[in-house]
Amino acid sequence: MITVESLLGPAVQQLESAGSPIPALDAQLWLAHVCGLTRAQLLARPERVVTPAQAARFSAGLARLAAGEPLRYLTGRAEFHGLAFRVSSATLIPRPETEHLVDAALELIPDVAPSGFLVADIGAGSGCIAVTLAVKRPAIHVFAVDVSSAALEVAERNAEQHGVAKRITFLPGHLLAPLPVQVDLIAANLPYVADREWDDLPISVREYEPAGALRGGTEGLDLIDELLEQAPSALHSGGSILLEIGAAQGPAALALAQCRCPAGTVRLEQDYAGRDRLLIIQT
């Protein structure tokens, strides 16, 4: 008889020898997902019987985890800002750092935003920013732009799941070019990994997450610079731009913003670890 207990012990060992940073947690979460249980339910009854089909699925996924594939791509699920999101190999897995960008955007969008307040999420990926803003600010309309149509399909499913699809327009294309009108706020987590940083990224990122969602050119700032150049004509006067940046990019991003948006007020915000993470421009 196969039980939870009999599967978990060897699975943790397999992931440990493969160099997984969190072997026990990954094995438990994956088995819980396969069995349709929460982790707490799984751990509460280690003697629970696992069917041969479940065990076979667990073992196939374990091999993928041991090779470095992120658990979120196996389960197809990730959590962001307290909401559940679908993810696929076409989308970045939403990061906790990006919740900071959402919090900063929420501060700039009035609690009862006048109907007609327009937001653009550029590089929408799974839609985590666009959907969260639409959920938390029920009067706004969001344009979600991404160069990847496969990512936008995932974003659209997430918007449907959270009941906000009618207030998000999904636009394939390059940066601000697809926007049909000027907006009040641009929020963007664009690719910002510099070329020299690429080889140092963990295998789970470099080999499994889409490179087009991560790589931002020599200094990592190519797309951010281009967006800043386009932004003044895409924004209503008094509008804001929020851009997630890499921890080492603060001074360079600040200088670019001052050059591209000379009339705006520009500042940096740090993440919870005290590293530069957000560039905010108010025009």
Ligand SMILES: C[S@@+](CC[C@H](N)C(=O)[O-])C[C@H]1O[C@@H](n2cnc3c(N)ncnc32)[C@H](O)[C@@H]1O
């Ligand atoms: C870092 S991911 C962010 C995804 C999501 N917003 C998040 O925070 O998890 C960057 C996204 O930008 C998209 N992207 C890359 N180049 C782009 C471009 N030129 N125009 C629009 N989107 C682009 C990628 O396809 C990817 O989905």
